Amino acid sequence: MIITTALANEIVARAMAIIHHNVNVIDHHGQIIASGERHRIGEQHEVAREVIRTGKRICINNAAEASRFHNVHPGINHLPLSMTIAW
Known part of the structure; x- marks a missing residue:
């Protein structure tokens, strides 16, 4: 299931409130769909x-590593979120 932009924004807001760092949610094509930035x-x-x-x-x-890539900042890039819907 592909998450909605509204849910992605909620995930960003809640995660940032806990960890106090920027969070991005990225779709299956590598496009940022929600971000604190x-x-x-x-x-x-x-x-x-x-x-x-x-x-x-x-x-x-660090910034030196990030500079090797386009549009990347220091941070951890995790595996995709996954959702299971229980019926």
Whole structure:
């Protein structure tokens, strides 16, 4: 199931309230669909696309590492969110 933009925004808001760092939610094409940095919504995230392709988490530890990629900031790029609907 693909999550809605409204749910993605709620996930960002709640997660940021807990961890006090920016959070992005990225769709299955690598496009940012929700972010604490609103200006990034709609942009492609190069490292997230690699995470989607490989299924492996990627950590970008500093600005020097981030500068090797387009539109990437230091942080942890996790595997996709998954949802199960119980009927």
